[in-house]
Amino acid sequence: MEHFVILGGGQAAATAARTLRDEGFGGSVTIVSEENRLPYERPPLSKAVLQGEADVAKVTLIPEEALVDLNLDLLRGHRAVALDRGGRKVILSSGRELSYDRLLIATGSRPRLIDGPLSGKSNVFYLRTFDDAERLRAAMAPGKTLLSVGAGWIGLEVAATARKLGLQAAVVEMAGRLCARCLPAEVGSALERIHRDHGTKIHLDTRITEVAGRDAVEAVTLSSGEVLPVDIVVIGIGAVPNVELARDAGLEIGNGVVVDPFLRTSDPHIFAAGDVAAMRDETGRSIRMESWANAQDQAAAAARNMMGENSAYSVNTWFWSDQYDLNLQMIGDCASDGGEVFLRQGEGGAFTRLCVAGGKLVGAICFDAPRDMAIVRRLLARGYSPAGDELQTAPDLRKLL
Numbered sequence: 001m002e003h004f005v006i007l008g009g010g011q012a013a014a015t016a017a018r019t020l021r022d023e024g025f026g027g028s029v030t031i032v033s034e035e036n037r038l039p040y041e042r043p044p045l046s047k048a049v050l051q052g053e054a055d056v057a058k059v060t061l062i063p064e065e066a067l068v069d070l071n072l073d074l075l076r077g078h079r080a081v082a083l084d085r086g087g088r089k090v091i092l093s094s095g096r097e098l099s100y101d102r103l104l105i106a107t108g109s110r111p112r113l114i115d116g117p118l119s120g121k122s123n124v125f126y127l128r129t130f131d132d133a134e135r136l137r138a139a140m141a142p143g144k145t146l147l148s149v150g151a152g153w154i155g156l157e158v159a160a161t162a163r164k165l166g167l168q169a170a171v172v173e174m175a176g177r178l179c180a181r182c183l184p185a186e187v188g189s190a191l192e193r194i195h196r197d198h199g200t201k202i203h204l205d206t207r208i209t210e211v212a213g214r215d216a217v218e219a220v221t222l223s224s225g226e227v228l229p230v231d232i233v234v235i236g237i238g239a240v241p242n243v244e245l246a247r248d249a250g251l252e253i254g255n256g257v258v259v260d261p262f263l264r265t266s267d268p269h270i271f272a273a274g275d276v277a278a279m280r281d282e283t284g285r286s287i288r289m290e291s292w293a294n295a296q297d298q299a300a301a302a303a304r305n306m307m308g309e310n311s312a313y314s315v316n317t318w319f320w321s322d323q324y325d326l327n328l329q330m331i332g333d334c335a336s337d338g339g340e341v342f343l344r345q346g347e348g349g350a351f352t353r354l355c356v357a358g359g360k361l362v363g364a365i366c367f368d369a370p371r372d373m374a375i376v377r378r379l380l381a382r383g384y385s386p387a388g389d390e391l392q393t394a395p396d397l398r399k400l401l
């Protein structure tokens, strides 16, 4: 009987395991997860879980009963420490060895750690795991002051949740705008306004120059000279893919474990998906995404290809973030400031920004306009080419379908 092994216990691992069974894989499947929990999804950690509105059962992807129904072997609290590619074996921290016919690396990513005086302080938090969220939540008492270091998605979502819970919130960012890597300037500005309107203090083009406090941070001095007293510091300065295992085994590594459009690594028996995978497309461009949908879609495609389907993965990448009552969604290629852009204004500051390249719709950002996203998805799937400026002027986007 064939044996497929999946390394990692997150979104990609859970989706791959389910897909294998949905697609009729009859061999054995083992999931190796270093976390001591059932596979769970992470997006609620900075939102509903931190707000106390979702417990672990709500975020669990494969409950105990489903493990049994799907005949999946989950090794919890086991870390994969080495790959023996010649012998097609995974070596676990316990010394146990697992043989595989096909292997999926779905080891995700981990928070980038901060150097300097903030590191190691008792009130400095990172947010990646359910345990991290529980620890942070316990510290977030109303009236306290929370500082997010980094104005990326995690820093901003945590600041928004803090305000909802009655804390004071501030964000310090070295760049001149929010989510500078993913959002065009005008969308970053709109997001900044929302934060300011909710009383979050945003410090752009700013560094922390001094940290006061011995075991815990009591205050930080900013490059502007301002001193901020703080109770809680959350670091959100990006993530690093967990590639070490693959790299030590001699697999090709770029900005992640390099895979082809079939999600195959440089070893044909080994696949990778999710945050850890850097997919090289036909043009040689290598793209690594950190998003729920990417983990989900790539893992499903990888699982089918592990079973021999051989179909190339190409999906318009989709991402969302919830901050306060704002829902922001992005699809396809829409992050750059350039290209041809059409803007549709909605009510109360909502808008949809549509990007066209080579005469075709290539992506969109829906800022508090989730209904538009459903239409954009259908337009993208059809390979829609706009006539003139109809994307901006059509009274109803649905009419373009």
Ligand SMILES: Cc1cc2nc3c(=O)[nH]c(=O)nc-3n(C[C@H](O)[C@H](O)[C@H](O)COP(=O)(O)OP(=O)(O)OC[C@H]3O[C@@H](n4cnc5c(N)ncnc54)[C@H](O)[C@@H]3O)c2cc1C
Residues within 6 Å of the ligand: 007, 008, 009, 010, 011, 012, 013, 032, 033, 034, 035, 041, 042, 043, 044, 045, 046, 078, 079, 080, 081, 106, 107, 108, 109, 127, 128, 129, 154, 242, 245, 273, 274, 275, 276, 289, 290, 291, 292, 293, 295, 318, 319, 320, 321, 322
């Ligand atoms: C707080 C937070 C909020 C987010 N919000 C959003 C959002 O709103 N929208 C969105 O699109 N995306 C969001 N994301 C991103 C999204 O959750 C990730 O892109 C997704 O979880 C990636 O799934 P993955 O399976 O690739 O990796 P992960 O979920 O990181 O899972 C990898 C697992 O592998 C384990 N592992 C690593 N190395 C080993 C090893 N050697 N042996 C065994 N196990 C190992 C890890 O411990 C981990 O459990 C958020 C992420 C976080 C942390």
